[in-house]
Amino acid sequence: MNLQQLKKNVLAANIDLVKYDLVTLTWGNVSGILREEGLVVIKPSGVDYKKLKISDMVVVDLSGKIVEGKLKPSSDTPTHLELYKAFTNIGGIAHSHSLYATIFAQACKEIQCFGTTHADAFYGVVPVTRFLKKSEVEKNYELNTGKVIVERFHKLNYNSIPAVMVAGHAPFTWGINAEDAVKNNLILEKIAFMALNSELINPKLKPLPEYILNKHHKRKHGPDAYYGQMKNKE
Amino acid sequence: MNLQQLKKNVLAANIDLVKYDLVTLTWGNVSGILREEGLVVIKPSGVDYKKLKISDMVVVDLSGKIVEGKLKPSSDTPTHLELYKAFTNIGGIAHSHSLYATIFAQACKEIQCFGTTHADAFYGVVPVTRFLKKSEVEKNYELNTGKVIVERFHKLNYNSIPAVMVAGHAPFTWGINAEDAVKNNLILEKIAFMALNSELINPKLKPLPEYILNKHHKRKHGPDAYYGQMKNKE
Amino acid sequence: MNLQQLKKNVLAANIDLVKYDLVTLTWGNVSGILREEGLVVIKPSGVDYKKLKISDMVVVDLSGKIVEGKLKPSSDTPTHLELYKAFTNIGGIAHSHSLYATIFAQACKEIQCFGTTHADAFYGVVPVTRFLKKSEVEKNYELNTGKVIVERFHKLNYNSIPAVMVAGHAPFTWGINAEDAVKNNLILEKIAFMALNSELINPKLKPLPEYILNKHHKRKHGPDAYYGQMKNKE
Amino acid sequence: MNLQQLKKNVLAANIDLVKYDLVTLTWGNVSGILREEGLVVIKPSGVDYKKLKISDMVVVDLSGKIVEGKLKPSSDTPTHLELYKAFTNIGGIAHSHSLYATIFAQACKEIQCFGTTHADAFYGVVPVTRFLKKSEVEKNYELNTGKVIVERFHKLNYNSIPAVMVAGHAPFTWGINAEDAVKNNLILEKIAFMALNSELINPKLKPLPEYILNKHHKRKHGPDAYYGQMKNKE
Numbered sequence: 001m002n003l004q005q006l007k008k009n010v011l012a013a014n015i016d017l018v019k020y021d022l023v024t025l026t027w028g029n030v031s032g033i034l035r036e037e038g039l040v041v042i043k044p045s046g047v048d049y050k051k052l053k054i055s056d057m058v059v060v061d062l063s064g065k066i067v068e069g070k071l072k073p074s075s076d077t078p079t080h081l082e083l084y085k086a087f088t089n090i091g092g093i094a095h096s097h098s099l100y101a102t103i104f105a106q107a108c109k110e111i112q113c114f115g116t117t118h119a120d121a122f123y124g125v126v127p128v129t130r131f132l133k134k135s136e137v138e139k140n141y142e143l144n145t146g147k148v149i150v151e152r153f154h155k156l157n158y159n160s161i162p163a164v165m166v167a168g169h170a171p172f173t174w175g176i177n178a179e180d181a182v183k184n185n186l187i188l189e190k191i192a193f194m195a196l197n198s199e200l201i202n203p204k205l206k207p208l209p210e211y212i213l214n215k216h217h218k219r220k221h222g223p224d225a226y227y228g229q230m231k232n233k234e
Numbered sequence: 235m236n237l238q239q240l241k242k243n244v245l246a247a248n249i250d251l252v253k254y255d256l257v258t259l260t261w262g263n264v265s266g267i268l269r270e271e272g273l274v275v276i277k278p279s280g281v282d283y284k285k286l287k288i289s290d291m292v293v294v295d296l297s298g299k300i301v302e303g304k305l306k307p308s309s310d311t312p313t314h315l316e317l318y319k320a321f322t323n324i325g326g327i328a329h330s331h332s333l334y335a336t337i338f339a340q341a342c343k344e345i346q347c348f349g350t351t352h353a354d355a356f357y358g359v360v361p362v363t364r365f366l367k368k369s370e371v372e373k374n375y376e377l378n379t380g381k382v383i384v385e386r387f388h389k390l391n392y393n394s395i396p397a398v399m400v401a402g403h404a405p406f407t408w409g410i411n412a413e414d415a416v417k418n419n420l421i422l423e424k425i426a427f428m429a430l431n432s433e434l435i436n437p438k439l440k441p442l443p444e445y446i447l448n449k450h451h452k453r454k455h456g457p458d459a460y461y462g463q464m465k466n467k468e
Numbered sequence: 469m470n471l472q473q474l475k476k477n478v479l480a481a482n483i484d485l486v487k488y489d490l491v492t493l494t495w496g497n498v499s500g501i502l503r504e505e506g507l508v509v510i511k512p513s514g515v516d517y518k519k520l521k522i523s524d525m526v527v528v529d530l531s532g533k534i535v536e537g538k539l540k541p542s543s544d545t546p547t548h549l550e551l552y553k554a555f556t557n558i559g560g561i562a563h564s565h566s567l568y569a570t571i572f573a574q575a576c577k578e579i580q581c582f583g584t585t586h587a588d589a590f591y592g593v594v595p596v597t598r599f600l601k602k603s604e605v606e607k608n609y610e611l612n613t614g615k616v617i618v619e620r621f622h623k624l625n626y627n628s629i630p631a632v633m634v635a636g637h638a639p640f641t642w643g644i645n646a647e648d649a650v651k652n653n654l655i656l657e658k659i660a661f662m663a664l665n666s667e668l669i670n671p672k673l674k675p676l677p678e679y680i681l682n683k684h685h686k687r688k689h690g691p692d693a694y695y696g697q698m699k700n701k702e
Numbered sequence: 703m704n705l706q707q708l709k710k711n712v713l714a715a716n717i718d719l720v721k722y723d724l725v726t727l728t729w730g731n732v733s734g735i736l737r738e739e740g741l742v743v744i745k746p747s748g749v750d751y752k753k754l755k756i757s758d759m760v761v762v763d764l765s766g767k768i769v770e771g772k773l774k775p776s777s778d779t780p781t782h783l784e785l786y787k788a789f790t791n792i793g794g795i796a797h798s799h800s801l802y803a804t805i806f807a808q809a810c811k812e813i814q815c816f817g818t819t820h821a822d823a824f825y826g827v828v829p830v831t832r833f834l835k836k837s838e839v840e841k842n843y844e845l846n847t848g849k850v851i852v853e854r855f856h857k858l859n860y861n862s863i864p865a866v867m868v869a870g871h872a873p874f875t876w877g878i879n880a881e882d883a884v885k886n887n888l889i890l891e892k893i894a895f896m897a898l899n900s901e902l903i904n905p906k907l908k909p910l911p912e913y914i915l916n917k918h919h920k921r922k923h924g925p926d927a928y929y930g931q932m933k934n935k936e
Contacts, residue, residue, distance in 0.1 A: 099892065
C-alpha cells in the first residue's frame, strides 16, 4: 500500500464512523499507518465529517512532525502515535465518543464478556484505564493518554482485545487497518449496550463459560478460524 | 416452488434482516428449505449483506453437502439443518444477534408474555436453552447448538412458539418460509424490548391472563383466525 | 368533507403512523368519521402499509356493516365504532402498538404528568383500563375493548385526555380528525418514554404542580389558547 | 451580518434542530440577535419545520414588538428576549423538548459532569431552575421563565455553561450564534443520555476529577484552546 491509498482508506474509515452512528458532530478520529515508511495518516482536528476530503488528511511521522497536509492533525494524535509505537503490529486506530462505550468509560466499569457476540471480537473483559494523574493531565495530556492505555495492557494481549476505555473519557479501538479499527469500535458499542442491559435484567449475571469464549474467539481468529470466506485473519 | 425461486426468497429474507435493523455487520443468516427435494438454501459465511446476490446463495442437502454455490455456507449451517430435521413442517429459519433478544439470551432469561403483541406471535413464554457443555462446544458445536434447541422444545410446540434464545448466544426463529422466519425474528426483538421495560417499571408484573393469551393467539393463528385477509395461516 | 376526501385523509394518517415510527409490520390502524352520514373509513386488516392505497380503505356504518370496499376492515373495527358512539365529538381514532405506550399498557401503569410536554397534550394522568374479563374476551372481544375504554372515561373528559392504554394490550388515541389522532399517538409515545426515564432517575418524583398543568394545557387548548397561528383549536 | 443573513442563519439553525433529532412535531424554536440593531429573529409559533421558509421568520425588537413578519412569533419569545437582555454577549438561543434533557428537567435533576464529552462543552454541572411560583405562571409566564433562568445563573458563568433545564419543562441552550446554540442543544442531549446511563450502571459514580474538567474545557475554549482549526473560539 502506498501513502495515497492509505489516505483514501483512512478517509473512508473516518466516514464509516459516521455511517455506523458512532460520532456526534466532530467527536472522533481514525488513523492508519504505513509501518515501513513510519508514516501515519490521521483526520484533521475539528473538521466536519461531511466536508472531509482526501487532501484534508494529515500525514505525520512517529515523532508527530507534519509531513504532509495544510490542516492541524487531530488533537489526539500523540495518543495514536504512542499506541502505534507500543502495539507494534496494529495498522489502524479509531477513537470515538460512541455513547455506550463512553458510558462504561465514564462509569469506570469494564465490560464483562456475557455472550458470544463479545467473544467473537474480544477475548475476554474489555478493560478501563486508570484516571490520569494531575501532572499527567497538565503536561502532555494526549501523550499520557496513550501511555495509560499501554500501561493497562501490560499483562493483556492487545491483538486479542483490540479495545480499551479511557477512564472518564471514551474508547479507543484498533485493528489490522483503519477499517478494521472502526469495525471494532462498532462492535464495542454494541456489546457495551448489550452488557449494560444484560446486567440490568439479571444483576447476578456471570460471565460466559470460558470454554465458549475460547471456542467463539478461535472460530473467527487465529490459525483454526473457520468463519467467513478465508480472509480477515489476524 | 423451485430452487431458483427459493434462492430469490432466501436472499430477500436475508436483506430483510438488515431492513428491520436486526443485524450488525455480517451477524446473522437466513435459510429456506424445499422439503420434497431435501435442499436447503442458506447465506454464505461472513459476506457483506450489501454485496449479497442470488448467485452467492449456497445450496446444501440435509447432510450438509454443498450441492450448489462457490462460497462456504454460513458457519451456523449445521444448526439450521438440525432444526429442519427435527421441526418437520417449518420452511425457513432466521438467526440474528438482534440486540434485545440477545440481551435475554445473555442473561439466560426467558421472555414472559406480558401483552397481546407477544400473544399474537408466540403462544406463551419464549424459552432459553441450557448452556452447551464443554464437550458439546469443543466438537460439533453448531450441530450441538441445534440439538439443545430441539431438546428445549421436547415438551413445547415449535409451531406455536417459533422462537428460542440459545443461552449466552442469540436467538433463532423459524416460520412457514424464510420471510416468515425473519418476521418472527423482528417480533421477538420488539417483545423482548417491551418485556425488559415492562418489568423495569413494574417489577412485580405478572404474565397476561391466560384467556387473553388464548384469544389473541387464535385470532391470528389456526382454524378460527380472523385477523388479516385470509392468508398467513399456519 | 366528503367520503372521498375522508378516505384520502385516513390513508395519509395511516401512513403517518409509519412515518412517526409508531408501528411494526401491520400493527395499528387509523379511522375517521363523517358524523352527518354516520360513515367510518378504516384501514383494512393486516395489509402492508407500503402497499396501502385509497381504494383499499374500507367504509363501514356505525353498526359495522361494510358500505364500500373489497377488503375486510381492521379486526379492531368494533372498538373504533364503540368509541365513536360514546365520544360524540371526536373525528378520528388511532390504534398502535407503539413501544413505550404499550410498555405502560403491559405494566398496567398510568402515565403521570411529569412535565409541560405532557400537559400541552393531555390534561393530567393518561389512564389504563381494567383487564377484560374472561367472558368479555371470549365473546365480542373487540366490542368489549371499546366498552372498557368508555367505562374508564366515566369520570374523565375524553376531549382533554385524548388517549388511553388498554391493560395488557396497547394504546388508543383520538382527536378532531384522523391526523390529529395520530399526532396524539405520537405525543403519547414520547411522554411515555420520558415518564419512564424520569421516574428511573428520580424514583420519588411527584407530578407537575397543578397550576403549571393548567397553564400549559390552556396555552394550547380552549378559548384562551395562544400557541400556534390561531388554528388547531378543539 | 445584516438582517437578511441572520434570518437565513436562524432558519438553518431551526432546521438543524430537526436534523439532529431534537424535536418532535413543532416543539422547539431557535432565535438569533443583531446586537447593534437590537433586533431578534425567531421562529413563528407552531409552524411545521418542513414548511418553514425565510419569509416566515419573525423579527422583533427587545421589547417584543414585531418589526417584520406576517406570523405570530414563538410563544416562548419573551423567554428568549429576557435571556438576550441578561446574557449580554450571546448571539443565539435554542429551545427544544429533546428527550433526555427534558427527562432531567422533569426529574428536577442537574446533570453532573461525568466525562470529558461533558467537560468539552459545559464547564461543570448543568443546572436546573426552580419551579415557577403560581403567580409567576399565571401572569407573564414566558417572561418569568426567562427570569428564573437568569436567577439560576446568578453565581454561574453563562458563557462557560451555555445550557439550563427549566424545572418540569425542558432545556434552553445558547451560544455565539443560532447555529452554536443548536449545537449546544445537541451536546446537552447526548451528555444527558450518557449521565443517566452512567449512574444507572454505577450508582456511586463521582464527578470527573476537577483537573480533567479544567483541562478539557480549556482545550476547546478560551485563549489556550488548541482543538480544531483556530476558529470556534468564544
